[in-house]
Amino acid sequence: MLQGVPRASGRGRDNARDVARERVVSTRERIELLLRELERLHDPLNACESSMLAGFDLCRGDVLATLETSGGEWTHWPSKSPARSFQGPVARWLRAHAGIVAPGSSLRCPRPRGPHIRPTPQRLARSGPACSVFQVTSPRMKRSTRSGASKETTATIVSWNIENLARHVVEGAAEPLAAIATRLGSPEILCLQEIRVRPQDTELIGRMRAALPGYACHFALCQDAKNVTFRGGRMYGVATYVHERLGDAVPSTCDWDREGRVVVTELAGRGLAIVNVYAVNGTSKPYWDHELGRFDGDRHGFKRRFNERLMRACEVLLERGLELVMIGDWNISRTKLDTFPRLRMEEPHALARAMFNETFLPTLGAVDIFRHLHPEARKYTWFNPQTPPGKLDAARVDFALVTEDLVPRVVETDILDAPEDRFRSDHAPLFLRLRL
Structure with a gap:
């Protein structure tokens, strides 16, 4: 009373x-x-x-x-x-x-x-x-309750659009994935996008799983033969490597994701899920809707529908009490600060950006952690490989979104934009270090 x-x-x-x-x-x-x-x-x-x-x-x-x-x-x-x-x-x-x-x-x-x-x-x-x-x-209360230990544990999460994983896991690879992971600091979690592995590539899948000893490999692969025909269907796909020292990790995919763009990894007992995303790059190419059984607009419209469905899937994770790190290649530059020489303001790019900034982020309570910690920094994750030497055509389209309770637990985040850190990809890796 x-x-x-x-x-x-x-x-x-x-x-x-x-x-x-x-x-x-x-x-x-x-x-x-x-x-x-x-x-x-x-x-x-x-x-x-x-x-x-x-x-x-x-x-x-x-x-x-x-x-x-x-x-x-x-x-x-x-x-x-x-x-x-x-x-x-x-x-x-x-x-x-x-x-x-x-x-x-x-x-x-x-x-x-x-x-x-x-x-x-x-x-x-x-x-x-x-x-x-x-x-x-209270994030502080949840940490102490979950860990039960006085010593603080951190984990580093690296995300990189690798632009073809096969060349790094085949026998005799010039740049083996294990060597790349070591150069990236042997992170506890490594999220890769655009791996270009098909479900029928059984040998390659085996090599992918075994590429990083001590890590579990969770992945989603493209299996949309109707919309994806280029390179024999070797397109898209994501893979998340989780080190065994983090304990049990539970993977899941979305049944609506035919292009292999999302894999979710839950860290058991930590109240945390890593959502590895390779979002759609909108184009004017017609899109075949499998649910409708007909063409329905173009890939610009598909891009917006993908983002909305991903938002709903993440809402379900939030309702289960999980904190989220949503990380990967989003194929969106959020502001003028995130691109050079110019931000595309014409439709339909502006519409996708507005929906992302004004609906996706606030609905999930998500924070662009790099921009939050580096509000004025001009750093980019995608570099146009066709740009002449001495010129710059770049954008920050890869980033990590964290739910608000995780913000105080982020120790640092940055973009590894040096050319030698990109290897042969046109994307630069990014990382964040998080208190568990």
Whole structure:
């Protein structure tokens, strides 16, 4: 029982219920108005300065007392309300003014399940009644609970569009993958894109699996004979190598991904999933939709649909309580700072970029960690191989997105853009080092 909430009996109890019901409605309306205002504002920075927000009184005591007097029967908002993760300035404003969450934790609006969201005993036991309004997670608490050890463990994740893995795993390779991995610092996790291995290449798959001793190899391969005919179907594909010192790793792929562009690796017991992505490069080539059984637009449209489906798949991982590192070749330059000499502003490139920046990232609460830690840096991951010497045509299209709770756990991140680190690929590797 909270301090300051009186007990009532008989008719007084009925009156107390009426007062509590009115208070529930009042508080619910204020919270819903707050959420709608945050939804309305395009730029979260403006949310911190909105005069409307200053009128909300979301103090901890009011919310707790409301839930207490309603007996835990308060129905929150309807299922049509979208899930949102309030990050950065918005989360800081709520922490400072609402008094609901502790500094250093994240504030996430829960995804509706069924017609309504109701308090559960597990939530109330975990974080008190306020957790039925907002899910509160503390990355520091999760680390100490998960590891149970005082010594901090870190893992390095390297991502690289290798542009043909076969030449690095065949017998007598001039640049064996094992030597490349050593040059890259023997990372705990190595994510490769554009490996160009087909499901029927059984010998090559065997060599790929055995290329890095001590590592498990998880992969997704292209098997779309209708849309992929170039090089005999040797296109696309991703592979993730995970060192055995990280323990058990569970791989999965997406049944809608016929081109082998996504493989997910869950690190068992660590609450973390690595999503290795080789996103679609939009072109005007017609795209055959297998579900419709006909051509449906071009690969520009397919690119947007792929990103949306990937976003939904990642939402499922988030709902399971996993933190995400989404890393790879995204085939999108996010801002003018990420390309030289110019950012393509014409359609349909601008549409794909807008959907990625304004829908994909905020829906998942994802942070472009390189840009977050290096806000003014001009570094690129793709270099046009046809550019004359002394000229530059480059873009940052490979990057790591991390969910907000992981941001404080990123020790460092950078792009290895020296020509000798690219080997024969037109992409440069990138890395991040993460506290587990």
